[in-house]
Amino acid sequence: MLVRDAMSTVVLTIGPAHTxxxxxxxxxxxxxxxxVVLDPDTSGLGILTERDILNSLGAGQDPDHESAxxxxxxxxxxxxxxxxxxxAADAMTHGGFRHLIVLDAAGxxxxxxxxxxxxxxxxxRHRAEATTLAG
Numbered sequence: 001m002l003v004r005d006a007m008s009t010v011v012l013t014i015g016p017a018h019t020x021x022x023x024x025x026x027x028x029x030x031x032x033x034x035x036v037v038l039d040p041d042t043s044g045l046g047i048l049t050e051r052d053i054l055n056s057l058g059a060g061q062d063p064d065h066e067s068a069x070x071x072x073x074x075x076x077x078x079x080x081x082x083x084x085x086x087x088a089a090d091a092m093t094h095g096g097f098r099h100l101i102v103l104d105a106a107g108x109x110x111x112x113x114x115x116x117x118x119x120x121x122x123x124x125r126h127r128a129e130a131t132t133l134a135g
Contacts, residue, residue, distance in 0.1 A: 003088050004081035006120045007102045007110035013038050016046075016069030020053050020061075023068050027053075033115075034099040036108050037072040045108065046072035049099055078103045081110070085117050 012035040014023055023035055027050065037046040052071040057063060079088050079100040088100055092114060102110040 001085050001120050002081065003079050003083045003085065003100075003102055003112050004110075006085055006088075006116040007079075007081070007112040008032065008116060009110045011036055011108050011111060013108070014048070014068055015040070016067060016072065018068045020056055020063040020066045020068065020071065023048055024050075024053050024063065032111070033113060034111055035068070036101055036111070037068050039069070044074060045076060045101065046074040047076055047099060047101055048072050049097075051098075073097075076101060079112060080104070085120060088112055089114075089117055 010030055010032055012026055012030050012032050014026060014035045014037055016037055016039045027033065027035055034047055034049045037048050038044075039046070048068050048071055052073070053063070056066050056071055077091050077095050077097075077100060079091065079102045081102055081104055091100060092098060098114045100112050101108050102112055
């Protein structure tokens with residue numbers, strides 16, 4: 001199975017000046033765990049995750065004054081829609097993160113998360129176990 005089969009095509013894009021509270025509201029409204037942070041001044045892409053927001057809150061920072069740019073990961077590993085789920089899981093495991101921005105020639109087309117991958121793998125595993133038990 002490929003990343004294009006598992007990824008969410010709901011891509012929340014925010015700017016670097018968004019506050020963490022604004023980002024959290026948008027993420028909650030769209031039921032996503034990450035936002036693509038697009039900086040129009042640098043044409044750079046980054047990612048802000050729910051974990052980044054949680055770490056900021058845990059450190060006692062004010063979500064109304066903390067900007068997305070201060071908590072954005074800019075050293076991002078991107079996935080291609082044609083990657084296998086094994087390749088995506090391997091990248092996540094080696095990088096220690098749970099989301100990959102999926103890019104094609106036009107830009108961000110989706111986000112794939114660990115949850116997306118597990119959702120795809122679980123039925124296949126269940127079918128394999130049933131086949132083994134039946135055989």
